[in-house]
Amino acid sequence: xxxxxxxxxxxxxxxxxxLMGRRGWLAGEAAAGLANIxxxxxxxxxxxxxxxRAQLSDGMSPMLLxxxxxxxxxxxxxxALIAHRLLGRASPLGLTAAYSNNVLVGIPLVTTLLGPGxxxxxxxxxxxxxxxxxxxxxxxxxxxxxxKVSGVALLKNLxxxxxxxxxxxxxxxxxxxxxxxPIWRVADWLAAAALPCALIVLGISLSRYRLRPSASALAxxxxxxGVFPLLVWYVSGALPGIGHEARSVLVLxxxxxxxxNVLAFVINQDxxxxxxxxxxxxxxxxxxxLPLWMLLMSA
Numbered sequence: 001x002x003x004x005x006x007x008x009x010x011x012x013x014x015x016x017x018x019l020m021g022r023r024g025w026l027a028g029e030a031a032a033g034l035a036n037i038x039x040x041x042x043x044x045x046x047x048x049x050x051x052x053r054a055q056l057s058d059g060m061s062p063m064l065l066x067x068x069x070x071x072x073x074x075x076x077x078x079x080a081l082i083a084h085r086l087l088g089r090a091s092p093l094g095l096t097a098a099y100s101n102n103v104l105v106g107i108p109l110v111t112t113l114l115g116p117g118x119x120x121x122x123x124x125x126x127x128x129x130x131x132x133x134x135x136x137x138x139x140x141x142x143x144x145x146x147x148k149v150s151g152v153a154l155l156k157n158l159x160x161x162x163x164x165x166x167x168x169x170x171x172x173x174x175x176x177x178x179x180x181x182p183i184w185r186v187a188d189w190l191a192a193a194a195l196p197c198a199l200i201v202l203g204i205s206l207s208r209y210r211l212r213p214s215a216s217a218l219a220x221x222x223x224x225x226g227v228f229p230l231l232v233w234y235v236s237g238a239l240p241g242i243g244h245e246a247r248s249v250l251v252l253x254x255x256x257x258x259x260x261n262v263l264a265f266v267i268n269q270d271x272x273x274x275x276x277x278x279x280x281x282x283x284x285x286x287x288x289x290l291p292l293w294m295l296l297m298s299a
Contacts, residue, residue, distance in 0.1 A: 004291050006112045010105070011287050013196055017203020026204060035201045042194035043103060044165030047123065049187045051169035054120040061124070063241045068125055068250050069132065071231035072098050076133065079223060080140060092265040093216070095137045096278050097223040101259040102129060103162065104202045105286070108195045109256065110249055113294060121249040127166055130261075137265050205260045206283060209276040217277035220258070224282050225289040229254035233296070248297045255293045257282035 020026045026034065080094025100106060102125060110118050172179070179187075232254040236247040258279045266272050 007109070007287065007290055010108050010112065010199060013199035014203040014206070014283065017200035017205075018207045019203070020200065021204035021207025026200075031201075031204050034197060035204075038194065038197040038201050040161045042190055042197055043107075044161045045187050045190035046107065046194045047126070047162060047165035048169040048172075049184070049191050050116070050119045051123045051166055052172040054123060054173065056120070056170065056173055061241060061246075063239045064121065064124060064246055064250070065128065067236035067239050067242055067247075068232060068253065069128065070235055071228060071254065072133065073136075074231060075223060075228050076136060079220070087270075089268065090141050090143075091268065091271050092137060092141075092262055092275055093220060093271070094140075095133060095265055096258050096262045096275050097220050098228065099133050099259045099262050100129075100224075100228075100253055100256040101202070101283075102126060102253050102256055104198045104259070105256045105283075106253045108199060109252055109290070111195070113252070114245065114248060118245055118249050121246050122253065123166060123169075125250075125253055126162070127170075130160075131163070134261075134265075141265065141267060202260065202283075206280055209280050211280045211284070212273050212277050213281070214274060214277060216274040217281055220274065220278035221282045221285060224258050224278070225255060225285060229293055233293075244297075248294075251293055251297055252290070255286070255290055257286045 017026075021031065076094045076098040078094075079097040080091070083091045083093040102122065106122060107119065110122050229251050233247070233251050236242050236250050242250075260279055262279065263272075263275055266275055
């Protein structure tokens with residue numbers, strides 16, 4: 001019951017954003033403006049303030065990274081190979097199955113269920129998450145279609161405000177310096193606005209898509225919400241040096257729904273239906289699957 005009570009407000013804000021998008025209460029330039037300030041200011045403030053105060057030695061563990069990214073790469077490669085064999089071309093289906101919405105859903109979820117102290121493990125994953133998966137997808141799409149790999153596109157994965165926020169926070173942490181209290185207060189105020197705004201933005205984004213169930217969308221959702229977190233649960237339990245709290249965070253992140261950002265990698269129009277439906281369906285069903293994973297981790 002406690003898990004459901006913690007998760008319901010998160011998905012309640014997503015539903016609120018969805019209704020706002022569907023009703024047109026916040027659309028067009030207004031919705032774009034909210035998304036911009038959320039991703040360019042509020043969320044970087046969360047990452048900056050969190051990692052600047054975190055115990056980096058707890059999070060930056062090779063075993064922790066292996067426990068998450070080993071299953072990530074396994075799911076990405078296997079789903080991409082199966083999809084390539086069936087479709088005869090490169091597609092973003094592997095990315096859809098392996099890319100979790102760790103910023104919009106993961107951070108609020110971990111903060112609510114496990115506390116702000118557990119965010120250090122989230123930050124460790126976020127440092128490499130988009131960089132690894134987006135770079136892999138860029139290479140795969142280019143090589144699979146006979147195009148040249150764009151170095152500029154790969155560099156853009158590093159030049160986004162979220163990575164900048166993480167990098168600045170890590171530099172401040174390592175330097176041992178401290179900021180004046182008024183600056184910390186501003187950062188904390190910006191961070192406080194981040195999570196509700198991010199969830200509303202996610203809901204508005206989902207309102208642009210329609211749930212059109214298909215075998216491929218259902219299969220991707222099963223892999224994303226079931227197979228992927230199961231692999232992380234198994235690997236993180238088998239590797240040494242990973243405590244229960246860190247393992248819970250990794251499983252939660254793996255069990256998050258597919259991120260909306262994967263739609264940016266849709267090149268072939270035929271993939272739009274499968275990817276958008278998988279993003280929508282995985283977000284919808286995560287209301288049920290996430291509490292089940294948390295109950296497993298608390299057992």
